[in-house]
Amino acid sequence: MDRDRETLMITARIRSELPTLSGSLRKVGAYVLADPAAVAETSAADLGRRTGTSQATVTRFCQALGLETYQRLLLELAKEQGEKDHEGDTGGQDRPLGPDIGPDDDLEHLISVVAHADLQALRSTRDQLDRGALEAAAQALARARRIDVYGVGGSGILARETEARLFGIGMPARGWTEVHAAETSAALLTPADAAVALSHSGRTREVLGPLRLAAERGATTVAVTGDPRSPVAQAAAVHLTWTAAETSFRRGSFGARHSALLILDCLYARVAQLTYDRATASIALTAHISEEHAARPRRRT
Numbered sequence: 001m002d003r004d005r006e007t008l009m010i011t012a013r014i015r016s017e018l019p020t021l022s023g024s025l026r027k028v029g030a031y032v033l034a035d036p037a038a039v040a041e042t043s044a045a046d047l048g049r050r051t052g053t054s055q056a057t058v059t060r061f062c063q064a065l066g067l068e069t070y071q072r073l074l075l076e077l078a079k080e081q082g083e084k085d086h087e088g089d090t091g092g093q094d095r096p097l098g099p100d101i102g103p104d105d106d107l108e109h110l111i112s113v114v115a116h117a118d119l120q121a122l123r124s125t126r127d128q129l130d131r132g133a134l135e136a137a138a139q140a141l142a143r144a145r146r147i148d149v150y151g152v153g154g155s156g157i158l159a160r161e162t163e164a165r166l167f168g169i170g171m172p173a174r175g176w177t178e179v180h181a182a183e184t185s186a187a188l189l190t191p192a193d194a195a196v197a198l199s200h201s202g203r204t205r206e207v208l209g210p211l212r213l214a215a216e217r218g219a220t221t222v223a224v225t226g227d228p229r230s231p232v233a234q235a236a237a238v239h240l241t242w243t244a245a246e247t248s249f250r251r252g253s254f255g256a257r258h259s260a261l262l263i264l265d266c267l268y269a270r271v272a273q274l275t276y277d278r279a280t281a282s283i284a285l286t287a288h289i290s291e292e293h294a295a296r297p298r299r300r301t
Contacts, residue, residue, distance in 0.1 A: 010073070011122050013066075016244055024051075028061040032047075032077075040074055044058045096187070119191050125259040129240065136237075137222045137267055138271050138274060140194045141194050144172070146193045146194075148219075156177035158198045161261070169279035169283065170278045171275070193220075195215075195219050195220070197235075199223075201261075202226065202227040204233040220238070227241075239299060
């Protein structure tokens with residue numbers, strides 16, 4: 001099992017893998033996520049019956065997660081539940097907090113579900129974040145002559161956010177959210193440059209194409225995704241993994257936004273630290289802009 005997967009809490013790992021699983025395996029995963037504590041008391045054969053699948057399907061589900069046996073799944077679920085009990089992390093609810101929000105759930109429960117999911121994902125992202133890879137990525141960006149950031153759809157918003165942050169500390173960064181423009185820019189990169197690819201699935205062709213072209217041009221390539229085994233992750237020299245916080249109405253990249261921003265914030269802060277004089281000077285030179293555009297309160301007559 002690779003390091004990225006091994007360090008994820010088991011429910012976070014299941015949520016991360018769920019979109020890539022086949023129908024029967026996905027049924028098992030969804031059932032486990034609905035009530036992990038109850039599954040920890042369930043046999044493989046019983047779980048197969050409850051999900052309308054089979055014991056063999058449950059075994060394949062465990063293997064898809066990188067677990068050798070069903071017993072290992074039970075141990076991981078028990079370990080995670082023990083950590084939650086130790087932290088007192090119940091979200092103030094009497095019933096377990098799963099990812100689902102029903103039509104009759106009250107607002108307090110909805111807030112607890114969303115906050116609980118995000119906090120769990122942020123903790124998992126923090127715990128499994130590869131410090132060596134983060135340092136390598138930051139060093140590459142800090143010394144880059146030019147930085148490309150590729151992302152489309154939800155990841156396109158992250159690409160623009162990354163551009164704004166790096167540009168604000170004097171880094172020559174540009175976010176590309178259209179594939180033709182991204183590939184044009186990638187074709188003009190050199191070994192003195194760097195490229196960052198953002199994709200929740202890690203399988204977005206409009207991101208993978210420019211990233212591979214940037215690598216061919218000799219630029220240092222960094223991937224930030226939700227799947228360390230994806231084509232985008234494998235195509236990059238450096239890879240960072242985020243954890244999704246999926247709930248009802250928030251799937252895929254929408255459920256990963258806060259975790260992705262945590263990684264990008266850490267990357268941005270480390271680049272600023274490595275380029276301290278330029279970063280602080282840039283912030284000082286631009287600090288007045290937001291104040292000048294702030295609306296003044298009207299005088300009362």
